[in-house]
Amino acid sequence: MQVRIVSRETIKPSSPTPSHLKEIKFCLFDQIAPKAYFPTILFYPTNDGLLKLAQLKKSLSEVLSRFHPFSGREKDQFSIECNDEGASYSEALVDYDMFEFLQPPKIDLLNHLLPCQPWVTCHDRASAVCLAVQLNVFSCGGLAIGVCVLHTIADGITVSAFLKTWATIARGADEQLFCPDFTTASTLFPPRDLASLTCSNRFMVAWKKEAICVTRRFVFDANAITTLKAKAKGEYVSNPTRYEALAALIWKCLISASVTISGLPSRPSLLEHAVDMRRRMGEPLSGYSMGNVIIVANAVYDPADSNITLPDLATVVRQSLDEVNGDFMRSLQGDGGFLLVSGYADMIAEMLETEGPVSLGFTNWCNFGFNEIDFGWGKPVWVGHSGGANLSYVNRILFKDTECGKGTEAWVTLEEKEMAVFENDPDLLAFASPNPCVSRP
Known part of the structure; x- marks a missing residue:
């Protein structure tokens, strides 16, 4: 081309x-x-x-x-x-x-x-x-x-x-x-001098380096999501959301890929997912508030053994999201946000130094309305992102709606050796179709 x-x-x-x-x-x-x-x-x-x-x-x-x-x-x-x-x-x-x-x-x-x-x-x-x-x-x-x-x-x-x-x-x-x-x-959330932070970028853990990475697209249809949500149910999470079930599955497969490549037992694993503050905090924020109006929820999983289950990970995801409520976000105003970021940076720096966790960053663009954008000649037949083997931040996962709105696309960016294992994981392939065709309108 x-x-x-x-x-x-x-x-x-x-x-x-x-x-x-x-x-x-x-x-x-x-x-x-x-x-x-x-x-x-x-x-x-x-x-x-x-x-x-x-x-x-x-x-x-x-x-x-x-x-x-x-x-x-x-x-x-x-x-x-x-x-x-x-x-x-x-x-x-x-x-x-x-x-x-x-x-x-x-x-x-x-x-x-x-x-x-x-x-x-x-x-x-x-x-x-x-x-x-x-x-x-x-x-x-x-x-x-x-x-x-x-x-x-x-x-x-x-x-x-x-x-x-x-x-x-x-x-x-x-x-x-x-x-x-x-x-x-x-x-x-006023700007601050960040020179004193050990880690000045909140995504440094999930995307702690740039490397030659590849991106793959995996599509989960409505039936697959329903089945996956049922398998992710557990004692704490009896009704997992679409996001919780998908995040748990991909997290599980990435942990498995890390174990396969390293040949070592599972290390602690850190998931960071961006959370929209507008919806959770409410006034004075609104849908008109622009910029990076997001906070990162952190989920840490440190398995006692190698038997990692979907309900376990869905529970950790739910618990991390539950902590990011309106009261928490109001506490970030003024100096609160800087103190949180500073403390988190120190914690991450220590974790990286002592434990070397498996880390990944999730972004959820479902229900953002990209499939509805009409310039005067109808809605888009498809919405894509980036791909190929290129220099990129590593361990990046983005969810978006399929063009019909009934399923979810997962865009996963990993280093080539991790992707080679991840994309052939039987648990992933049991639910996802790797890069299917786009339907004609």
Whole structure:
């Protein structure tokens, strides 16, 4: 497959940022987010993709006038300067039929549809764009919109809100436009000088290094999820959620892969999963609160023997999530958040030094609405992320809805030797279909 870039430019907001929003403070959780781009690719089966480009380009300029940080630049560790310097924009022609590309999805080629390398630490923070977009037109006319957002300014819900607003503007809808709030989170959880932290990145344990990794897609249909939830039931968790059951299964298979590769008994295992603070805390946060409005729940499993069960792990996942309630998050306001991050960093540093745990990081994008984003020619036939053997953070797992909304896709990124064992785990294959085809609309 050849992807030929035919144009590159910078898109600036259609109207200047108001003076009182020229500098926006990071919240504490923006500061400790990975300094990397995270990707989304939306596939649309239109037959006239080239004709859509002008519409998308104009509406991108308009949405940037609402999402001011997306066209700004990082000023320092405490704030972003909304200076309207703009977002990176490129157009590409792909000599491939889109549905052939999706039968099944060519995961190893996905990064060619992105405007920059995802999941690699960005060291040029002062001049790095916060948003990069690549519009890919396939030979059949199908269109894939590749988007990379700097994690410093956004979590998954923020990116979803941005894309939905862009789509609303593009299709000229009459509905009220989204009004993002980039200030409440930093008021509640103010930025701090992180130089004193032993571990300045909350994901350093799960993604403690960059390495050549591979990404695989595993799909769990509705029936498989129902069966899995039944098998994950236990004394403490009698009604596991979809997320708890899936996290327990993948965690179990990753622990097994680690044991197989090392030839040693199970080590302690640490799972970190991002939790949306908006839903759990409530006011003054809301669905309009933008940035990294997430806290990480930590689940540690230290097996007494090698007989690891799904109910055991589902219980640990449930207990870790139960601890992240509204009262807990309100305690993070002011100095509370910094004290928590500092104490957690010290604990992790000690654990790494003495026990060397197996570690992994989970993100759950189910129910974020990516499958509903309509720019005026219908919903996407599929939503992809990144793939191939590339330099990346290790041990990354992302859940998202299938295109029909009834199942779940698990995107797993591991080093090659771990993936070779993990993807052949009989427990995983009993429930998941590895990278099935995407249905035509």
